[in-house]
Structure formats: C-alpha cells, structure tokens
Amino acid sequence: MSREQQAVETAKKAFLTGRSKPLEYRIAQLKSLQRFIVERQKDINAALKKDLNKSELGTPLYETLGLEGEILLAVNKLAEWAAPRPVEKNLLTLSDQVFIQPEPLGVVLIIGAWNYPWAVTIQPLIGAIAAGNAAVVKPSEVSAHTSKVMEELLPLYLDKEMYPVVTGGVPETQELLRQRFDHIFYTGNSTVGKLVMEAASRHLTPVTLELGGKSPCYIDKDCDLSIACRRITWGKFTNCGQTCIAPDYILCEPSIQDRVIEEIRKSIKEFYTEDPKTCEDYSRIINQRHFKRVMAMMADSTTAVGGDHDESQCYIAPTVLRDVKPDAKVMQEEIFGPLLPILTVSGVDEAIRFINDREKPLALYVFSPDNKLIKRVIAETSSGGVLANDCLVHYSVSALPFGGVGNSGMGCYHGKHSFDQLSHLRGCLIKSLGMEGVNNMRYPPHTAKKLDWARFFILKQVDLGRVGRLALFSLLIVIAAAVLQRYLQ
Numbered sequence: 001m002s003r004e005q006q007a008v009e010t011a012k013k014a015f016l017t018g019r020s021k022p023l024e025y026r027i028a029q030l031k032s033l034q035r036f037i038v039e040r041q042k043d044i045n046a047a048l049k050k051d052l053n054k055s056e057l058g059t060p061l062y063e064t065l066g067l068e069g070e071i072l073l074a075v076n077k078l079a080e081w082a083a084p085r086p087v088e089k090n091l092l093t094l095s096d097q098v099f100i101q102p103e104p105l106g107v108v109l110i111i112g113a114w115n116y117p118w119a120v121t122i123q124p125l126i127g128a129i130a131a132g133n134a135a136v137v138k139p140s141e142v143s144a145h146t147s148k149v150m151e152e153l154l155p156l157y158l159d160k161e162m163y164p165v166v167t168g169g170v171p172e173t174q175e176l177l178r179q180r181f182d183h184i185f186y187t188g189n190s191t192v193g194k195l196v197m198e199a200a201s202r203h204l205t206p207v208t209l210e211l212g213g214k215s216p217c218y219i220d221k222d223c224d225l226s227i228a229c230r231r232i233t234w235g236k237f238t239n240c241g242q243t244c245i246a247p248d249y250i251l252c253e254p255s256i257q258d259r260v261i262e263e264i265r266k267s268i269k270e271f272y273t274e275d276p277k278t279c280e281d282y283s284r285i286i287n288q289r290h291f292k293r294v295m296a297m298m299a300d301s302t303t304a305v306g307g308d309h310d311e312s313q314c315y316i317a318p319t320v321l322r323d324v325k326p327d328a329k330v331m332q333e334e335i336f337g338p339l340l341p342i343l344t345v346s347g348v349d350e351a352i353r354f355i356n357d358r359e360k361p362l363a364l365y366v367f368s369p370d371n372k373l374i375k376r377v378i379a380e381t382s383s384g385g386v387l388a389n390d391c392l393v394h395y396s397v398s399a400l401p402f403g404g405v406g407n408s409g410m411g412c413y414h415g416k417h418s419f420d421q422l423s424h425l426r427g428c429l430i431k432s433l434g435m436e437g438v439n440n441m442r443y444p445p446h447t448a449k450k451l452d453w454a455r456f457f458i459l460k461q462v463d464l465g466r467v468g469r470l471a472l473f474s475l476l477i478v479i480a481a482a483v484l485q486r487y488l489q
Contacts, residue, residue: 106182127418208411220368235391
C-alpha cells in the first residue's frame, strides 16, 4: 500500500468511528488549528520568506489573519450552521416536520496552491472540519518550505488520523487522485483543474475547483484616477502579481492612458520605493520556470514602467505595458506575475464586449463614480465576483461566496459557504401515521373529484409568514381530512 493510499485509508477509518460528528469535537479541532497559527507564526513566516520572499509583517495580513477570522466565525456559528433548517411547507405537509439536515460528506481531499499556500489550503480545511468531515491535505510542492512546515507541524495540533498531510509532487498527487474521496477541493489553474475533474469523474466524486483567469479592470474616465490607480497598484503587485484575483489587465479610454500610467508609477514608488528589488515588502516569482514564463509574455509589448529583472533572484520589477493589442502574448493566458497591460477602448460599451468575448473571469473590477455604470457592468457581464472601486477585498468578506464560474471554476467557499459546500444538505420529512383520510386523494382508484382536491392542496399558494398561526392551518387539514374521508371513500 502506498503512502498516499495509507493516508486515505487512515482518514476513512477515523471518519467511520463517528468522532468527527459531535460539534464539541469539531470546535476543539478548530481551536487547535487557531492555536497552531498563533504559536507557529514564526515558522510560517520563515517558510514564506524562503518560498516567496514575503515579509514578516505582510504574511499575517495576507495569509493568516483571515484564517483566524474564519476559525472564530466557524466556532461561534457552528451550532447554527449544523442545526436542522426548517423549510416552507405546502398544505399537504403542514402538520409534518420538514427540514434540511446538514451532514458530513466523508473524506475530503484538499489540494492547495503555492501562491498563498496557507490561506488557500487551510481555509478549505476549516470548512471541512466545521462540516464534520475527515480531510487529506495536499499542500503544493512548489512552495516547498511551507509544505514541509505543514507536514511536520500540523499533525502536532490536529487529529493526525482524521487530517493527514501528504506531501510530494505530481506522482503523489496522481496517486491521491486514484483514490476514492467524497469531495475534492482543488485550488490552482484550469489545466490541472480539468485533470482533477477527470480523475474525480471515475468515482462520481463532486469537486470544488477554485481556478483563475484574466480578471479585467475597467477604469471610467470620470473617476478619481489617483485613488483608482493606487488601489489597482496594490491589488496587482501584492505578492508580485501572483494572486488569482489580481487585476490582470486594464481597459480604459486612450485619453486617460498616460495619466493612468503616471499614477501607477507614483504608487509603485510609494509602496516599493525607487528600487523595489531592495524593498522588504516586494515578493519574488516562485521559481525560475515561472520567471521565464512571465518574461516571455513581454516580448511583443511596449514597456511604460519597470521591466527590470534578475533571473538569479527570480525578480521582476512592477511593470506596466502600454498600448497592448488583444493578440499580444501577455493577453493569451493568465499572467500571474507583476505585468500590467493597458488596452484602450472607446468606452464602457466596448469594454463590456471585450470582456464578454473571453472566458468568464474569477473577478471583475470597475472603477467609476457612476453607480448606474457600475450596475450596468454587473448586469451585462459574468464573473466569479465583482468589485467596484477597489481590488481583492471582496475575498475578505466571509458572507460573500468566493468562487469562479465557467472556466474560472465551480463551487464556492468562505464562512457558511465553506460549511455548506462540504456538507450534504439532506432533505428530511417526518410524517405522523394519523390523518390518513387526507391521503385518499393520491390512492387508486383515481377520480376527477380526487384530482380536484389534489389540485387544491398542491397548487394553492399560502403565505405562512403572514398567517403566522400554525394552529389555523392544522385546523384546515383536520377539516379537509374529514371531508375527504366522507366523500372520497
């Protein structure tokens, strides 16, 4: 039995003991996970410094504070999330118990990504624990130092049988995908996402795919360009552009392109100094393979800002490309690096057409003081999420579902959405053995009179909230039962 098979079997056996079902167990595991984040912050910081050159003070902001917030939310709300959820009844079920009961799926496979290796790996794990599942955690091998910390330290805090960590590269991931899971949660690119979905289909395993794409950013000529470009600069060049919801390219009218470039130049200097290479808060490309991939994208475009690079340090300066054509290399795939192309359009009409001619993105950004224009962009486009007049921060709102659509992914998570995504929402109806007379309308022999009664009970729309008294409807059922008992026998 391979190491991967053993981890899966161990998790299955642990889940079958039933110990993850009580809410007390789940809360204890979540609190242990929070304790891990707090007590091992230095180890987390050190690993991310080696992997991506992330700064000590930037790491909590982008990686772990959000996780702590998600854990606190889950602990405080778990009893509410896991409780039976009453649903609206019809006249036929008025006296019955009708509700949705969330229940654990079983064993979940979580395949993390390397760009925010803690945030995008542990956040699904929080949802899996809260929902009462077992989970096999597969951190990305690309962020090797973080993967090692996760493998060595996480089992010291969590139930290591219920939540094993499996490390390794492509062969290990392929071996995991050959096993049968009850759900697979993958964060990464669409190419690998298709392979994950194909593997999952062999067992009819449901998947959540958190992918990416080219997230557009439209700037209205009437907005405050200084503020808009400051926020875009932050959203684009955080983590050296290696963010799945980073603004991938700018759409704006030709008349404001020069001003946009100048404002972004100012913001780069403000955030990362005259020499970003020496700035502690400016990250690095994850490895030389990705460095070469990003550099190749610049070949046929004009550099307006930046362009400096150092392969030995996987360093690429914050770079703005101007007058970029739709067929340029930088426009053919998600950039996932510190290049910001600017394409000119005649206005919002052309911008909307441009966006809709391409794959549905994970995020869509629009900067404008005109609320009607913003609502129009929302109404006439499709994307995983929309954010007006800022970048990235919708990710931090636990009440919003985070996920893609079409080529940018399927399924969603964050807060209660994580719990629901990794639960089976089981429909339940409990009837009494009394009041059999009301059921006569459904039993053979079928007659026109029975059909009329069925039509009344099934099609009659009643606003239970307004009536507000269950007793009134119970009385109606009793009367109807008596009538049916008399006339339909």
